Amino acid sequence: MKDRNARIYAAIAAIPPGRVASYGAIAARAGLPGRARLVGRLLGEVPDGMVLPWFRVLRASGYIAMPPGSRGFREQCRRLRAEGVEVRNGRVPLSRFGLDGNLDHALWGLPDR
DNA sequence: TACTTGACCGTAT
DNA sequence: CATACGGCCAAGT
Numbered sequence: 272m273k274d275r276n277a278r279i280y281a282a283i284a285a286i287p288p289g290r291v292a293s294y295g296a297i298a299a300r301a302g303l304p305g306r307a308r309l310v311g312r313l314l315g316e317v318p319d320g321m322v323l324p325w326f327r328v329l330r331a332s333g334y335i336a337m338p339p340g341s342r343g344f345r346e347q348c349r350r351l352r353a354e355g356v357e358v359r360n361g362r363v364p365l366s367r368f369g370l371d372g373n374l375d376h377a378l379w380g381l382p383d384r
Numbered sequence: 385t386a387c388t389t390g391a392c393c394g395t396a397t
Numbered sequence: 398c399a400t401a402c403g404g405c406c407a408a409g410t
Contacts, residue, residue, distance in 0.1 A: 294392050307392040336391035
């Protein structure tokens, strides 16, 4: 597997439980700023058997990326709520659960805000 | 090779 | 809030 894919998967794996991150934030964290689409692409083809908190990845707006009502969508809602993340109308309040994307910062990895 | 697609994003209007 | 636009680019056709 390509090194950059491994870095992206690693960035996703690093999202603490109960928090969420955007595609763009993951890309930046993996050293690939501006490559949000690549992250989404990869999530669609996660190697069989690989465990990844894919459900903690949302759009920058806080919305779940999959089509509302789809199976994946419902599954994502379920898993997020299961760890205490609030989801309303397919959207999570990033002000409370987001890791704060872009290019920051030392917050990554800290348990609380 | 050329064109289209898509689990995306930031800025502007 | 919603639309539009340009940027991004790997895969598939």
